[in-house]
Amino acid sequence: MASRIELFIDNEQVALSHGVFPDGAVWLKVTGKLPSFARQMRVRVAAMRDMNDFMLLAQLVDAVRHAADITVSHLELAWLPWARQDRHMVPGDSFALKVFANLLNTLNFNKVFVLDPHSDAAAAAINNCVVIAQESCLMQSETLRRAIGNRELMLVAPDAGALKKIHNVAKASGAQEYAILTKERDVATGNLTSFALVAGDVAGKDLLIVDDLCDAGGTFIGSAQVLRDAGARSVSLYVTHGVFSKGVENLLNNGIDAIYTTTSFTSPALTDPRVELIDIDAIFRA
Numbered sequence: 001m002a003s004r005i006e007l008f009i010d011n012e013q014v015a016l017s018h019g020v021f022p023d024g025a026v027w028l029k030v031t032g033k034l035p036s037f038a039r040q041m042r043v044r045v046a047a048m049r050d051m052n053d054f055m056l057l058a059q060l061v062d063a064v065r066h067a068a069d070i071t072v073s074h075l076e077l078a079w080l081p082w083a084r085q086d087r088h089m090v091p092g093d094s095f096a097l098k099v100f101a102n103l104l105n106t107l108n109f110n111k112v113f114v115l116d117p118h119s120d121a122a123a124a125a126i127n128n129c130v131v132i133a134q135e136s137c138l139m140q141s142e143t144l145r146r147a148i149g150n151r152e153l154m155l156v157a158p159d160a161g162a163l164k165k166i167h168n169v170a171k172a173s174g175a176q177e178y179a180i181l182t183k184e185r186d187v188a189t190g191n192l193t194s195f196a197l198v199a200g201d202v203a204g205k206d207l208l209i210v211d212d213l214c215d216a217g218g219t220f221i222g223s224a225q226v227l228r229d230a231g232a233r234s235v236s237l238y239v240t241h242g243v244f245s246k247g248v249e250n251l252l253n254n255g256i257d258a259i260y261t262t263t264s265f266t267s268p269a270l271t272d273p274r275v276e277l278i279d280i281d282a283i284f285r286a
């Protein structure tokens with residue numbers, strides 16, 4: 001299992017056990033004590049990445065509802081898989097986010113809390129979805145709250161998708177200004193081109209690129225190059241979701257000085273002095 005899954009009944013954590021049958025099917029059991037009557041079931045899932053992880057969640061919900069009369073059920077879904085496939089993009093592909101949301105909706109949660117989803121399509125497709133906004137996630141880093149508030153770091157939006165959110169990040173953190181970059185992605189190949197700085201005087205400044213997620217990192221390596229060419233003193237990166245499919249070293253060796261991310265996808269065990277992890281527990285509790 002790749003995901004991290006936790007169960008809380010009326011705010012008390014209950015132990016789980018899971019594994020894989022010889023035929024490859026995953027199994028899950030609640031091994032802690034389940035009261036026969038409980039008000040609230042809360043399930044937190046981080047780093048969900050495939051249908052085995054979804055199946056474990058579905059089995060957990062079934063096990064709890066079989067044993068206890070639950071009146072309210074909440075899901076804290078830190079990382080939303082398939083969130084980037086938020087429309088049909090090329091002929092023959094699928095609107096995978098909608099397919100996943102339709103399955104998730106069968107679990108009938110009263111609320112589904114999602115951290116900084118890639119686009120508005122998530123809240124439209126998931127029933128009873130509550131979005132925890134990017135600025136709420138970022139502001140849980142004391143380092144960033146202080147540095148942005150003291151004007152020691154200037155915010156940068158790396159593309160049109162990020163620009164939609166950065167105004168709220170600036171407002172929440174007390175930043176006066178932000179720089180804006182553009183890029184183009186060929187959705188058929190994934191290739192990135194045309195990086196350009198379209199607004200903001202970044203010369204001599206310490207910068208913080210802010211975005212929802214980092215996958216292979218091409219967006220941020222290309223952005224860092226443009227920002228350094230324009231005279232930036234340093235370039236750091238905040239992403240709510242750190243997939244880092246080519247490793248954090250790929251970024252840290254290619255123009256990114258420091259990384260800030262949450263544990264929505266990144267393992268809490270990641271240790272690198274140049275990476276600051278924001279615990280999702282702090283975000284969900286805020």
Ligand SMILES: O=P(O)(O)OC[C@H]1O[C@H](OP(=O)(O)OP(=O)(O)O)[C@H](O)[C@@H]1O
Pocket residue numbers: 084118158159160161162185211212213214215216217218219220
């Ligand atoms: O680390 P990388 O591999 O570069 O991927 C990260 C980028 O991809 C996503 O946007 P996307 O390019 O899908 O564009 P969109 O915001 O227009 O959907 C995301 O918002 C980042 O900007």
